[in-house]
Amino acid sequence: MSAWSVTEPSARSKGIAAVLVILYTVITLVPLVWIIATGFKTGPDSISYPPKVIFQPSLEGYVNLFTDRTRATPEQLAAMPPPENFVDEIVQRRGEVITQPSKFGARFMNSVIIGFGSTFLSIFLGTLAAYAFSRFRVPLKDDLLFFILSTRMMPPIAVAIPIFLMFRQLGLSDTHLGMILLYTGVNISLAVWLLKGFIDEIPREYEEAALIDGYTRFQAFRKVVLPQAATGIASTAIFCLIFAWNEYAFAFLLTSGTAQTAPPFIPTIFGVGGKDWPAVAAGATLFLLPVMIFTILLRKHLLRGITFGAVRK
Amino acid sequence: MPDTPIDRLARATPSSLARRARGLSDRAIAWVFVTPTILLLLAINIFPLIWTVRLSFTNFAANKPNAEVKWVGLRNYQRILTDPDIWQTMQATAHFLFWTLLLQVVLGFALAWLINRKFRGNDLMTTLIVIPMMLSPAVVGNFWTFLYEPQIGLFNYAVEFFAGIPASSFSMLGSVALAPWAIVIVDTWMWTPFVMLICLAGLRSIPDYIYEAAEVDRASKWRQFWTMTVPMVLPFLMLAVLFRGIENFKMFDLVVQLTGGGPGSTTLLTSIELKREAFEKWRTGYSSAYAIILFVTVFGLASIYVKALNKVKER
Numbered sequence: 107m108s109a110w111s112v113t114e115p116s117a118r119s120k121g122i123a124a125v126l127v128i129l130y131t132v133i134t135l136v137p138l139v140w141i142i143a144t145g146f147k148t149g150p151d152s153i154s155y156p157p158k159v160i161f162q163p164s165l166e167g168y169v170n171l172f173t174d175r176t177r178a179t180p181e182q183l184a185a186m187p188p189p190e191n192f193v194d195e196i197v198q199r200r201g202e203v204i205t206q207p208s209k210f211g212a213r214f215m216n217s218v219i220i221g222f223g224s225t226f227l228s229i230f231l232g233t234l235a236a237y238a239f240s241r242f243r244v245p246l247k248d249d250l251l252f253f254i255l256s257t258r259m260m261p262p263i264a265v266a267i268p269i270f271l272m273f274r275q276l277g278l279s280d281t282h283l284g285m286i287l288l289y290t291g292v293n294i295s296l297a298v299w300l301l302k303g304f305i306d307e308i309p310r311e312y313e314e315a316a317l318i319d320g321y322t323r324f325q326a327f328r329k330v331v332l333p334q335a336a337t338g339i340a341s342t343a344i345f346c347l348i349f350a351w352n353e354y355a356f357a358f359l360l361t362s363g364t365a366q367t368a369p370p371f372i373p374t375i376f377g378v379g380g381k382d383w384p385a386v387a388a389g390a391t392l393f394l395l396p397v398m399i400f401t402i403l404l405r406k407h408l409l410r411g412i413t414f415g416a417v418r419k
Numbered sequence: 420m421p422d423t424p425i426d427r428l429a430r431a432t433p434s435s436l437a438r439r440a441r442g443l444s445d446r447a448i449a450w451v452f453v454t455p456t457i458l459l460l461l462a463i464n465i466f467p468l469i470w471t472v473r474l475s476f477t478n479f480a481a482n483k484p485n486a487e488v489k490w491v492g493l494r495n496y497q498r499i500l501t502d503p504d505i506w507q508t509m510q511a512t513a514h515f516l517f518w519t520l521l522l523q524v525v526l527g528f529a530l531a532w533l534i535n536r537k538f539r540g541n542d543l544m545t546t547l548i549v550i551p552m553m554l555s556p557a558v559v560g561n562f563w564t565f566l567y568e569p570q571i572g573l574f575n576y577a578v579e580f581f582a583g584i585p586a587s588s589f590s591m592l593g594s595v596a597l598a599p600w601a602i603v604i605v606d607t608w609m610w611t612p613f614v615m616l617i618c619l620a621g622l623r624s625i626p627d628y629i630y631e632a633a634e635v636d637r638a639s640k641w642r643q644f645w646t647m648t649v650p651m652v653l654p655f656l657m658l659a660v661l662f663r664g665i666e667n668f669k670m671f672d673l674v675v676q677l678t679g680g681g682p683g684s685t686t687l688l689t690s691i692e693l694k695r696e697a698f699e700k701w702r703t704g705y706s707s708a709y710a711i712i713l714f715v716t717v718f719g720l721a722s723i724y725v726k727a728l729n730k731v732k733e734r
Contacts, residue, residue: 115536123536130530131547134608138550140573141562153571155586231459234452242449257464259717261669263693264710267703268467268474271481291463294456323448354557354672355690359698373561373676383565390558401553405546409616412552416658417620 141394144387152383167384169193170377171210171392175202177378202378210389213371217393219282220367221350224289228346229339231290232297237327239298240305241313257295262355270360280361288360289350296349296414297342303415304338305331341407344400351397368393468714475708482701495708505709507684508692514599515606515674515688516667520660522607527614528656532648534615535622545619549612556609560676563605567591567677592678598686602674606667614659621655622648654732661724668717689713 115123144152146163173193178186178201186203189195197204238244269288270279278284308331316326332339358370372389375382401408409417443451475495479488499505530548534541551559566574567590575586591601625648633643671690674680680687680695693713697706 120536120538123533124538124540127530127533127538127541127544127548131544134548134551134611136573137559137563137566137608138554140566144565153568155571155576157571157573157576231456235456238449238452242445244449244453256718257460259665259669259721260464260468260714261671261690261693261710261717263671263690263697264471264714265464265467267481267697267707267710268470269463270698271470271703272467287459288463291459294459298456322443323445324443327448348553352555352557354555354676358557359694369555369557369672372558381565386565387562390562393558394554397553397555398550401550402546405542405549408549409620412613413617413658413662417617417655 138394138398141387141390144383145391147384147387149377149382149384152387164196164384165192166196167382167388169196170382170385171375171388172208173197173204174206174208175378176205177201178203209371210368210375213366213368214392216282216361216365217351217367217369220285220289220365221347223282223286224293224350225343225346227286227290228293228297229301229343232294232301232342233332233335233339235294235298236301236305237331239302241310257292263359266356266359269356273360280363280365282365285357285361285365285367288356289353292353292356293346293349296411297346300342300345300411300415301335301338303410304335304342307338308334338407341404341411344404345411348397348400471707471710474704475711477704479704480701481697481703491704495705496712498705499709499712504684505692508687508689511599511684511686512668512670512688515602515670515686516664518600518603519606519610519667520663522603523611523614523663524656524660526607526611527659528618528652530611530615531618531622534619545616549616551609552612554609556673557676559609560605560673563677564592567601569593593682595682595685598678598682602677602686605677606670606673609673610663610666613663614656617655617659618652621652624655625651650734654728657724657728657731661721661728664724665717665721668713 143159143161145167146165147158147161148164148166151158151161151164152167175197182203183198183201186198189198193204273279273284276284278287312330312334313323313326316330317323321329352369353367354369357367361367361370368389372386372393375386375389377385404411476490476492477488478491478495480486534545563574566572569575569590570587572586574591575589578584578589579586589597591597591604629647630643633647638646669690670688671694674686674688675691675694678686680691693706693709696702696709
């Protein structure tokens with residue numbers, strides 16, 4: 107190819123494109139940067155006019171996020187020992203006392219347990235089913251795959267009505283197991299669909315060679331196919347995890363206490379006399395950051411995941 | 420056909436023995452592998468769907484499980500289809516769908532087209548742009564209510580700074596005129612990257628030689644864009660619209676956090692209305708019928724759309 111190509115954009119057009127795209131990127135990231143920044147502001151700083159871009163960072167939001175507090179009387183304050191650590195100091199400076207740890211830690215752990223539990227189950231079942239769909243003739247295969255996909259067309263609230271009744275009958279309301287099963291049921295369609303695409307790409311010849319070498323079908327699956335599909339399985343797992351992590355509608359309707367996850371909880375964080383935005387932002391930061399990191403790790407397979415494998419590349 | 424000793428041995432072995440020797444037969448493996456998934460889908464997807472259909476013909480109320488359940492036939496359906504409030508939520512949903520799809524297609528395609536200029540660092544920009552769509556809509560939506568605060572919100576301040584409209588003079592979420600646009604803005608912010616990614620895959624699938632041939636034929640850039648680029652990206656773009664359309668028809672988490680359907684019922688999307696009927700008014704039978712109507716609508720529209728999409732692909 108010659109040094110100059112008709113399809114290569116000129117330096118000027120590249121420059122203009124770069125400027126416009128960078129401009130969009132900056133604008134689109136402002137709300138996210140604002141979440142992170144607000145988490146490190148004090149209450150008054152967070153609601154100042156004009157909005158403060160430069161401010162004295164404070165851990166007040168994070169302290170508020172993890173504790174429940176009450177306003178202390180002057181006598182109580184006077185009787186209190188001098189603060190031992192920064193947490194006590196922040197709380198005392200505002201004339202408050204910590205009554206107990208907040209529910210945020212437990213809600214966050216619920217998200218972790220339900221997220222990982224349902225991801226593990228979806229991947230375990232999904233890999234088996236995807237292998238069968240990819241390699242064997244399963245009766246009604248095409249119908250099954252379309253059916254699996256169409257389950258995603260139902261609004262979550264519509265599904266929630268019978269699930270709500272079913273869980274109440276079975277005693278699964280507001281339990282980890284119930285939510286894990288539910289998210290697995292929702293995720294498995296995505297998992298099977300994506301994993302089938304990844305397994306289709308592994309040449310059959312590998313397994314056939316293993317079968318000739320005396321492996322059983324199951325050994326061939328375990329020792330030949332699984333290692334080959336590892337990247338595909340990992341990225342599918344991250345998609346399942348992100349879905350379960352972000353899910354709100356089911357969690358909001360079907361959990362209230364023991365098994366409540368973070369998304370329905372974070373919006374309910376209130377301080378004394380109104381919304382405690384630094385605490386909300388701190389919770390949101392802790393909750394969103396893992397997904398931001400996963401997104402960056404996942405960038406190569408992103409397109410495939412979000413389109414159910416319809417667009418590969 | 421190869422004829423090694425192993426092949427000869429394999430042929431000589433009775434098939435039942437061979438199967439035992441090799442562990443489970445392929446058929447058995449297929450069933451063992453697929454059955455758990457099918458059972459789970461039956462339990463979590465099919466069974467509830469059938470139950471919803473059943474409930475939709477009754478006057479059942481989930482908060483009164485012991486009350487007598489009456490069979491009411493098609494009355495629920497009849498009431499929904501003649502209820503003017505329902506049609507108002509349909510209108511709100513249509514407004515939301517139309518504008519989010521339009522803005523996301525225009526912005527998403529433009530961004531993809533720019534990124535496809537392959538300037539240095541375009542991969543990094545793509546990754547950064549994509550981040551918002553991966554985040555929890557409920558948590559992000561909740562924080563946007565802060566950005567939309569009339570006096571202290573960053574959004575209102577930005578409008579004051581760039582357009583000179585005082586930040587405290589308007590409330591994006593509180594005003595009947597602005598709220599439908601407030602939800603469109605946040606959804607577009609969140610989901611434009613989705614359309615962009617798919618368009619980018621489309622643009623990158625166009626082979627260079629087509630443009631080289633067009634240059635040889637002296638087709639203008641404008642003409643190349645409309646007769647080559649756009650038609651070849653169209654199937655991808657239509658796919659993106661299909662996904663976004665289905666998702667936004669079901670939209671719940673983002674908007675319920677932003678406006679909760681208000682002010683009045685200006686942003687009362689179908690899913691939010693459904694939640695009110697089912698879990699606040701506890702009209703389980705009625706809302707089941709509503710759910711079925713929604714499902715049939717999405718399913719029907721999606722099927723027609725997929726047919727059109729396949730036609731475009733074949734061209």
